[in-house]
Amino acid sequence: MAWWQQVLAVDAKFNAYRAPNNPSFKTQYIRRRSQLLRDSNRDEDSAALKSYLKNRIGLLQQRYGITVDQLSVKSRSASVRSASRLTAEGDSPRSMSRTALSLGSGQGPEAAPPAGGLVPTYRAEASKAIVGGTSIGENYAFSGVHHIFDQHADCVTMVKFGHNDAGLLACASLDGTLSICQVNQGQPRVTHTLRKHTAGVTAFDWSFTNDLLVSGSYDGHICLWETGTGECLRAVPDQSGAQVLSCLFHPLNSNWIVAGSSRGLVQVLNVSTGHYPRGGTSKVGGQVTALSFDVGGTILWVGDDRGVIQSFLFDLGSGGLRKGKRIVVNEGSPVTCLSARTWANREARDPMLLVSCACNALVLYRVIDKEGGLRLRRKFNVRHSSHPVRSTFCPLMSFRQGACIVSGSEDCGVCFLDVERDTRPLINKLQGHASPVIGVAFNYDESLLATSDATGLVIVWKRKQER
CATH class of the missing domain: 2.130.10.10 (YVTN repeat-like/Quinoprotein amine dehydrogenase)
Structure with a gap:
């Protein structure tokens, strides 16, 4: 994937949160981003691109108060439809109006999911086209x-x-x-x-930005590592003093770690202070x-x-x-x-x-x-x-x-x-x-x-x- 497509994909994921009451603006914004990125003709520098993407994601998450994984079903599907139509249909006014309709109206055969359905139906032609029409x-x-x-x-x-x-x-x-x-x-x-x-190390987890890693062990310790x-x-x-059998970062705040022990304790740890906060420990059977x-x-x-x-x-x-x-x-x-x-x-x-x-x-x-x-x-x-x-x-x-x-x-x-x-x-x-x-x-x-x-x-x- 070209570097500009990776950047556009990040912007498209957050597009549903830009001016939620103005779908036309959202469409124009992502279309203009697409045009500027394609026209910039930058050399592909993997290190610089990785740094830019990391900073871009961080700024968008801070601006809208939501992580990439936390994006709602509606916003993901709308933004991906918007981005896919940008590349498939070009920049004509007609394609812009169709994209705005898909973002704003909520009408049409795709708007109402079948009861209990988990995945796109076999009649979802757009979905089949995106994955090349191949079977699972x-x-x-x-x-x-x-x-x-x-x-x-x-x-x-x-x-x-x-x-x-x-x-x-x-x-x-x-x-x-x-x-x-x-x-x-x-x-x-x-x-x-x-x-x-x-x-033995029983479990670990990456922080959201991959700069930290937490691990738990049979030795009864939780370790925080700098991955670089x-x-x-x-x-x-x-x-x-028990064995640590499981651990993970909180998905929104990497300052919180949760660990599970062999004595049935679920424990929240503040990694900045190394302390267990009051009310952050509970017990299971x-x-x-x-x-x-x-x-x-x-x-x-x-x-x-x-x-x-x-x-x-x-x-x-x-x-x-x-x-x-x-x-x-x-x-x-x-x-x-x-x-x-x-x-x-x-x-x-x-x-x-x-x-x-x-x-x-x-x-x-x-x-x-x-x-x-x-x-x-x-x-x-x-x-x-x-x-x-x-x-x-x-x-x-x-x-x-x-x-x-x-x-x-x-x-x-x-x-x-x-x-x-x-x-x-x-x-x-x-x-x-x-x-x-x-x-x-x-x-x-x-x-x-x-x-x-x-x-x-x-x-x-x-x-x-x-x-």
Whole structure:
């Protein structure tokens, strides 16, 4: 993608928040941005572009008080329709009026989603055109292995790409180290090995701007790292002296970290002070094995080793937690991964929670209220009974027929599942590992998939390019 297209994509995402009562202005703004960017003829400097995009995103988020991931379904679909028509139809007054109508009127066959529908229907011709008319199975075909990393001596418990970065990858291992890798610039390589923990690393998370990384370990410490240098900025002990089994940044404020312990404590930590705020600690029935925020950072879901999910309401100002709803996934079966996502397409309105549970199941729930209540949507059979297998949503869901999730498996495969298929939901399975697949992660544009296994091997897969 050309540099100006990347910049335009960022502006298009926020376009619904510019002059919300004046759709014509929004259309003119994004059209003029497109013209100026294409006419500037700058040389493509990857470092300068990356810095510009980071600053641009930060300024837009500060101006409109909303993150990229927090954009509503309506604003995403409207802005993407606007941007796609800009490039497809040109700058004629006629095309401008059609775009303004699509942004402002809310009328037409695309305005009202079918009841319970999750994804664009098979009659959504515009959506099919954007992805080249290919099926969901074709979209998740892979051309082979891009690179194999073997720098870790024990199970790699988690892999995760940086936010809005196609090649920045981090890995956590039971050998007590983390590694930061660059996988799409020249020869893939390990840029930093992070050494501070004295026992296995159980979980980690990137800050929104990728300049910080937080990790938790069996050694009972939460570590904060500077990703540019690999330096450990702070190591904070768990306040009860327990093992740290899960951790993550708040999606809107990287000053807040939430960690879960082997003693059942859910703990909010202020990384600036290294202190646990009053009211930011609560207890659940089992060991806290998985955590996930909704995109707005107001609801926190906590999974434990007894097969229970407990929701909490998070106070952004104080870091306080208040218990919400409780649901039993499968009694006695550990919840090993939680992933929340608002499905941002024209016909999907409901936020979802994806749950990996060690009862040979991958479970999809619909979020039904503002306290994090859940209702079962689908359950899939995945080999998972004894390892901390993880799963994730495939990030590009706006213009697809069908919607895909991906999971590791104890049968050594990587499973791709279409949640809309009533029968035979498995659409692809990658076979390359020789031991149970634990971690799975897509980069933001789905060009690369990283998977890890119980022996410490990390495979980066390259997706076939759409024609």
